[in-house]
Amino acid sequence: MRTDTTTTTTTVRNLGILAHVDAGKTTLTERFLYATGATYKRGEVHDGTTVTDFDPQERDRGITIFAAAVSCTWDSHRINLIDTPGHVDFSDEVERSLRVLDGAVAVFDAVAGVEPQSESVWRQADRHGVPRIAFVNKMDRVGADLDTAVASLRDRLHVVPLVVQLPIGREDGFTGVVDLVRMRALVWGGGAEPGSFETGDVPGALLEEALRRRRLLEEQVAELHPAALEEYCATSALSAATLSAALRDLTRGGEGVVVLCGSAYRDRAVEPLLDAVVAYLPSPADVPPVRGTGTGRDGGVEERRADPSVPFAALAFKVNATATGRLTCLRVYSGTLRKGDTVLDATAGRTERIGRILRVQADRHTEVDEAVAGDIVAVVGLKSARSGSTLCAPGAPLVLEPPAVAAPVVSVAVEAKTGTEIGRLASALGRLVEEDPSLTVRTDRETGQTLLSGMGELHLEVAVEKIRRSHGLLVDVGRPRVAYRETVARGVSGLVYRHVKQDGGAGQFAHVVIDVEPFDGGGEVAGPGDGGGGRAGDGALVFRSVVVGGRVPQEYVRAVEAGCRDALAEGPLGGHPVTGVRVTLTDGATHSKDSSEMAFRAAGRFALREALRACAMDLLEPVAEVVVTVPDEAVGGVLGDLAARRGRVCGSAVRAGTTAITASVPLAELFGYASRLRSRSQGRGTFTARPTGYAPVPETVRARVLPA
Incomplete structure (x- = not known):
């Protein structure tokens, strides 16, 4: 364990954990906190004891729903970490997080490789220009294969994977890794403490393979990095220092992706991943100055560098209404923010006073006196700031680009069970929209119903359940309806x-x-x-x-x-x-x-x-790409069910006794599909769905959808 409380802008890493559902994001976050000494007991998703999945719904469902920020220190570096959701319905949480991050760890299942939502969040990170390193998790699973997972990165994400580790042992016998940069072996499981490891020479049985992979890594890096190429041409090899520096440059420039492997659940290879975060991902001082629009008459573009001495500028990316007050999470891009300061909400055009500044640890907070450029903190006292609002020094106004908000695709009607609770329901819905901009509330002009719209069926289920639990309201909910165009x-x-x-x-x-x-x-x-x-x-x-x-x-x-x-x-x-x-x-x-x-x-x-x-008009409906994974014997029934739902099969892949079917299905036909799939696959089938666009509605369906 290596910790230090003294940090500067160059020793900060603002990091996100990105992945598909069940790839191990939250478990990896827990191991980060445990390895760095931020916690003294390892939380488990299946026990509902994790730090970041603190919401009762997250613990009940066993998935991450809300992006949660935590902070820890490693090797004299402070790591501000955001654990993001993996379900497609909560991709807007990922979007808001990526907007304020400098780097990310993308987690992949060693058996499944790149899964649909892995690809989606990778593309989101591409749009924001966030450098990433890859962690192939669950190397202890049956069927785990690092090379196959790396091949899926290359084929599906079109990146150059730079593999810096070789696993020691397979599946249940996975005990450690060979560090190909320093040519040493790291082996776990020998000590009394979970996560303790020993460093030694590369095992003789793996030495030849390790040397071959080290040579391959050197050749890949030399092809991409001019300084490494010079040394390679002169000596036919790369030193560990040159290789590490080149990997850092390639990662931060987006020209290559460093790949590590391990098992977060078994505490194996977590420490080398933390070292890689510090070594390869950028600090706030390494990224370009943030650009914003001035509020003057010319409205020109201005830049603010990550310097505590320049005028203050920050972006609000999350709002939480808690029992202790309204918390607004900020990424400070420039300047210094102190308790009691008056700041300008440049988006709303009004000034606000900072009551308290908090270092966030999921649902726990530690009060601090100031936040400087590069920090991610929460503040108390803001009344008008929303997600996407820019806070800045009153004498140096600036408006930063807010995170994009996707248009909702599914709606449900909600109404209070009693007339006396109508006002409370309106207040609860207003607070929901304030906390989650991807939710919208409107009144149907024909029926007068209140419609709550979001990114998917699960998204709306979570929102309605939050009204019931947090506000103590009994509400009736109508059948979900898709957003036609x-x-x-x-x-x-x-x-x-x-x-x-x-x-x-x-x-x-x-x-x-x-x-x-x-x-x-x-x-x-x-x-x-x-x-x-x-x-x-x-x-x-x-x-x-x-x-x-x-x-x-x-x-x-x-x-x-x-x-x-x-x-x-x-x-x-x-x-x-x-x-x-x-x-x-x-x-x-x-x-x-x-x-x-x-x-x-x-x-x-x-x-x-x-x-x-x-004009002659067409009606459009949202369409989703669905990936259904079922045992081979259930494929026929699943294909028939997809056809009945107007699905169009795009392809399939067979692996280890299961078949993954990819199909394009109208979103309206997917309501209730989870229970139907369980019954057709004896509870062994799973599926993921992500909206991909809109398609014309067939005439037979159009007559049913449109008013007479």
Whole structure:
């Protein structure tokens, strides 16, 4: 055990644990805390005694639901660690965590390799540019194979795996690893203390294989790293120091992924992983300065480096309402925050006072006097800050990019059992949305019901159960419903709309002519009046103007686009949001006195609504990629059930007496699938599902979904 309380920005590691469900994230986190002396007893998921899975629902279900932050020290470095959920329904928790992390450990099952959610969280980390190292866990399982798991990393994640360890023993006989960088053996299980290990020479039976793998590692690194290549060409080998430095550079640059292996449950190879975290993953001082937008008139991009002496800037990434008060979790990017400071919530435009600063240990907290650049802490006293809010020094305002929030795909109706609890239910729902931005609450305009929307069936189950447990409310819940979308199948051209209004005062006049057509795509799309390049879109609307001669001024073009976006909220088929539309403003006219941005915004809104009613429209439903793993003898029944659910099988893979079936299935057909799968596979089948997009609804289903 190596600990130290003296830290600087360069000796901090802000780290996330990423993985598929049941790969061993929480167990690994527990072993980190135990190995570093942060805890004195190892918690177990199956016993409900883990530090990070402290919520009663997490302990009941045996899975991580809420991202939890803990802190520990190793080799004079402080590690701020976030244990993230592995279930796809809680991917928004992973997204918010990745936004504030500098590095991550991706955990993979030594038998299953890269699983569907492993791939999803890996792509999320790619988008945020978070450097990673890989840990192949459960090397003690029957069928565990490091080489097969590494091959799945290469094939499915398209990375360059740099394997720095060789396992000693197989399956239940796994006792340690050979460190290929320093060419030494680390063997566990010989001491009285769990996790104690001995260092020695490489076993003779493994020496030849270890030398071969060391040579392969040197060749891989030399191909990727110029300094290593120079030494390799000169000496035909790499020293341990050169190899370690090159691995650090390749990891932080994203050019390679260092791969280690072990068994977290048996406390084997956890310490070398901690050493790798310190050696290879970046500190806050190693990452580029954070970039934000100034709040001045020019709104230019500003940078803040990880320096305690520069103006303060932090991003709120999680809000928790607890019995002791409202906790707001912050990543401090620059400057120093002290207890009692007044800070600016640049997102809301109001000042707040910091009551207390807490070092977070899951559901336990230690009060500190200050937090500096690179810290992850919680603060008490903020009233308006939400997840994604930027806090900064009042004299140096800055707005940081907030974490992206995915659109919900499933809804349920919730209502209080008694009329006297309606107000309490509204308050509880408001607090839920405040804590979890991926949840939304709205009132159905036709039925008057309160609809709670989220990322999946389990997500909503957890949210409703939280209302019942935390707020003591009895609620009725309707059957889950998916979030449909509408899109244009065949467009219209030359639709003319004149907005003329006279009410005794200043009038309103706007004349627009638009073309509407389908658009299949997203990302960078064209903006108004810029000739086809220019603004970031979400795939719902692509808008451009081809008006010439100044017939519609630029500010009115922007107003027309804003009006068109307003019109996308409700489509003509069933009032569902509209997506995949390309609108071209082809002509228009103004009035010298009565035209205004408000008039052209109204014209854009009404024109597109009228155009959509004239278009041929398609109804879209969310589709999920489902991976079902069942015993070989149950494959036939599972395939038949998937076909009955309108599933389309995309492939299958056979391994160790089981078959993994990959299929594309409408999300609406997956409600209750878990219990059906258990009955068809005698309780031995498992499945994962992740939303992959939208697809047209067949006519037979469309007639059932749309109102008569």
